[in-house]
Structure formats: structure tokens, C-alpha cells
Amino acid sequence: MLHGDLDGLEDLVVAEYQTHEHDVLVIGAGGAGLRAAIAAAAEGVSVGVVSKSLLGKAHTVMAEGGMAAAMANVDDRDDWRVHFADTMRGGQYLNSWRMAELHAREAPDAVRDLEAWGALFDRTPDGRILQRNFGGHKYPRLAHVGDRTGLEMIRTLQDKGTHSGIHFHMECTVLALLKDGERVAGAFGYDRERGRFRLLRARAVVLATGGIGRAYEITSNSWEYTGDGHALAYQAGAALQDMEFVQFHPTGMVWPPSVRGILVTEGVRGEGGTLVNSEGRRFMFDDIPENYRAHTAASPEEGWRYTQGDKNARRPPELLTRDHVARCIVREVREGRGSPHGGVYLDIAWIREKLPNAAEHIRKKLPSMYHQFKQLADIDITKEAMEVGPTTHYIMGGIRVDGDSQMSTVPGLFAAGECAAGLHGANRLGGNSLSDLVVFGKRAGEYAARFAREHGAATVDTDSVDAAARQALEPFERNGSGEGPYQVQHTLQEMMQELVGIVRREEEIVRALSCIGELRARAERVAVPGNREYNPGWHTALDLPNLLTVSEAIARSALERRESRGGHFRDDYPEKDPAYGSFNLILRKGPDGEMSITRESIPEMPPELKQIIEENK
Secondary structure (H helix, E strand, O other): OEOOOOOOOHHHOOOEOEEEEEEEEEEOOOHHHHHHHHHHHHOOOOEEEEOOOOOOOOHHHHOOOOEEOOOOOOOOOOOHHHHHHHHHHHOOOOOOHHHHHHHHHHHHHHHHHHHHOOOOOOEOOOOOEOEEOOOOOOOOOEEOOOOOHHHHHHHHHHHHHHOOOOEEEOOEEEEEEEEEOOEEEEEEEEEOOOOOEEEEEEEEEEEOOOOOHHHOOOEOOOOOOOOHHHHHHHHOOOOEEOOOOEEEEEEEEOOOHHHOOOEOOOHHHHOOOEEEOOOOOOHHHHOOOHHHHOOEOOOHHHHHHHHOOOOOOOEOHHHOOHHHHHHHHHHHHHOOOOOOOOOEEEEOHHHHHOOOOHHHHHHHHOHHHHHHHHHHOOOOOOOOOEEEEEEEEEEOOEEOOOOOOOEOOOOOEEEOHHHEOOOOOOOOOOOHHHHHHHHHHHHHHHHHHHHHHHOOOOOOOHHHHHHHHHHHHHHHHOOOOOOOHHHHHHHHHHHHHHHOOOOEOHHHHHHHHHHHHHHHHHHOOOOOOOOOOOOHHHHHHHHHHHHHHHHHHHHHHHHHOOOOEOOEOEOOEOOOOHHHHOEEEEEEEOOOOOEEEEEEEOOOOOHHHHHHHHHOO
């Protein structure tokens, strides 16, 4: 497809767009994207996968603890009903109950699919898949591979995917979704190595781009997590939902500064790790929410017995939901009981008091954590406590989708995984993310393939493609006359961390929105030197609009929700307001480009699901 020179950019002329055509295009090559691609290919349609980094390096590999599925291999009292109730309770009942039901029912089969494709899960003595305890789950439910479960998932899906006839576009970033009237028609992007543009035609598109963590200064997320899928969908006319709910994982590394924010798996606490303050006190026993009191241990001894598989014991308070644990850690630090570097202590070494072979046990159960702290912080976790603190980890909000099909409000545009909303409500339980990826990745792929078969080829508007190309090249025109993109990105990250972080107030959110407006104007003037080949500054400049879009969505939603619930805590509205428990907050792009917000009622839950929740309170 030949195009003329771009005015003023003769040295950067786009002589040709490399064009590809697929029935289904999957944007994202993590767990959700690969599972969607495998499912679509199994339906007999042609499938292309766009990967922002190299195949196999998706952020899914950083998911360590395991994948939640009610297989009842360790505790025979577990079943999908208990898992459903746990998920709804954790999400403060803002979840899509249909997605929570499907997830709980289908997660065991999703694990078995991975096992059939070669995943090597840890085993019980009698050979079944081993399951471990995790925060918010009533029973040991997480199928795992040591503390490297995400890596094993990606290895397995990548192996299956490469033998499924899927075409991979590696190190490629999508800049815009293309439409034919109301329906999606494909995507436009560029390869990150050479900077050459790519036109990707498709009858259906699945977004599986992960999260938004790089909008914050301290995050466990990898460099790819710049809110691409959220922003692409929003700009294409799709609705976003519940963007105020950002999860700050309670345990990220805090020292040394070079590793601040790197995740410390919840599996440490699942294996008996305790949280203590500078006074040596297990402060989590000080604050147990009423709705979890009946399920929480009354003493350290009972908590220990729970981690060792005692069915008559209740879980320790360290395994309460992540939002609550994160806020308790912040409280300890603010009140002067924190560790020297602004966190608290996570101690797994103490189990030497209970187990004669404690060091060997820790290295076997938590090999990645042992290596991580030894190499990055010169700490031996079998002998001493770790310093940890909250880190931006996950967003529960995302693209609004149909619970069954995962299709967004734009025909032919689907979403799965972290960039989709609904399953987790106001707060995600640990381990539900990995099973979310494969349960709804599969559904998105199947329904996208069905949509592609039932609808003819879409027509791509070449004018919109040319406009996207011109816009992408504008930073080069301003070489020497504008600031660099890194300054804008860093200012945004600092501002979001300070003003729209774990604890929020109205005046701070209002300031954040004003700052976002100023940063948007600065982002439109950033300058990039050099050319398109191997240019990380250009990549950052192109990430900025997405980061600003998701930051504004988070702030506007946080301002609208005048209560505290799940991952959203308002210091000026510290209590949960029942009136806010009946609707989701929906964001759409208005006719003049403004971001509009509305409240949409949550559909009535069927009586049989209500009964399950009542039975599991």
C-alpha cells in the first residue's frame, strides 16, 4: 500500500505500510492473549498476535503464587460455589456476578487444559495438583509451580500457540484501532525495532494488553503496562468501567531503591510468613474487618496451623484481602512503626521455630523469592526478615465487556484479562488473575472467532490510517523545540502516586485532574531527536497519551465514588456507603472529546447465586 510523502517529514517518509490480514487479531501475548489466540485458532480461523515485547516475556511471567481453581485436591470441602462466594465478597459485590460464576465453574478445567499441554504443577503425595493458601480464599485453592507459576503458564501457552498456526508480530506496538462504521476493522501500529508502520486488518480484535501500573511511580508492573488496551478501546468508542479500583499489592520490595516496587509474592504469607512492625508486633491482628472476623484466626498459633493444612484452623490475618493489608501497612508506617526504609517486615525465617528443616523448606517452596532477595538486596530470607511495602499492582477496572462473550460495547472488539473489567469488582483476590486469563481468554477467542465467521471483511479507512501515521511522527518535527517525553512521564507518575494513590482526598484528586490537563498539553509538544530506529524516546512519547487517558479515568472515577470500598479508599469518606454498592461507574468518550461518567445499575443476581452467598457467609 503506497503513500505519498508526509509534509515536512521527507526524511521520515512512510513509503509503505506493511499490511497483514487476519480473521482474528489478538493484541497482547500474555496469558489472556495466548489463550485467546489458541481458542480462536481451534475454531479454524486465521489468527495474528501482536506482542509489545518478545514472545515469552509478557508480564504474566511475574505472577508467582498460583492460579485459583476449586479443584478440592487439598481440602475436599472446596467447590466452585465457595470460590464464587469468596470472589464476590472480595470484590465487595460490585463484581459481574455472571463472570464470577463462570470463572469459579470453569477454572478447574482451565488448569487441566494447561496440565494436558505440558504444565508441570507441584504435586500432592498421591500425585494430584497441589494447592496452596492465599489471601481471601477460604480453602487452599492455588495450583502452583513453586513461586514461578506465571512463567510456567507462559511457557506452556507459548509452546501450544506456536504449534497452532498462529502468526506472531513481535516487538510491535498498536497505536490505534480502526473501524468500519460501528464495528472494528483492525489496528494500526509500528515495529519497535525499525519504527516501520504496520496495518493489521481483522474481522474481530481481542485486547489482552494487561494493566496501567506505569502510570504510577512505584509499581510491580513491567515497562509494557502503559494502559494501551484501555486507551485504545476508549478512543474507539468502547466504555470503561470502575477505573477507580486500583490494587496496591501490600508486599513489594522497598530497599534498595533500584528494586523498589518489585513484587514479593503472597505465597510467602501463604507458607507462614508474618507481617511485623518495628516493635516486633504482628499488627495485622489489631484490625480484622467484621465481615472476615469469623474466618480469621484468633491467635498466631491458630494461624500457623492453618498454613500447615489444619482444616479446623482459620486463616491468619496476613491473608486478609490485599486492599486491607496494604492500608494496615501504610498505617504502621505513618504512625512511626515502620521499618528503616519506609515499609514493614515480612518474616518467613521465623518458621525455624516450628520446622527442623526450615531453610531447606523455604528454598524449596519459594525459590524465586530466595534468589530475588539474595541477589537484589543481599538478604537471606531463610535467616532474616524482608522489608516490604505497598506497590501498584493491578487494576480491577477496565473495558466493559459482556460476561459470556467478553465483547465490549464496540461490535467485534473483545477484551480479556487485566484490561477487561467485571470479574473482580472492587478488589481482586490473589490467584484469581491467572485463572481469569485462561478462563476468559478462551471465551474471548472463541466468541471472536464466531464473530469473524459470521461477519464479512471490514473496510479500512485509509484516511484514518494516514492521520494516525502523521500524528505518530509529529514528535520528530519538534526536535529541539520541546521538552523530552521522559520528564512528562516522570511528573505524571509522581503525581499519581501522591494524589491518587492508596489514600485519596477530594482536593487532591481535583489537583490531579488539573495536573493531567497540563501534562496533556505538554505531551502534545514533546520533542524526540534522531530517527525511528531503536528510539526509546519515541516509544515513550507514543505511550504518553495512553498513560494520560487511564490516569484521567482513574481520577475522575475516584472523585465520583464518595465512599471507601475495596481498592478505593477515600480519607474524606472512610466508610462504605451502601448506596454506592448498586452500580458501576462507566466512562465514555463524549462527542467533543471530553470524558463523561455515568452510573449504571448492576443487574439483579439470580436467587440461586444469592443463596450460595448466604450459605458461605
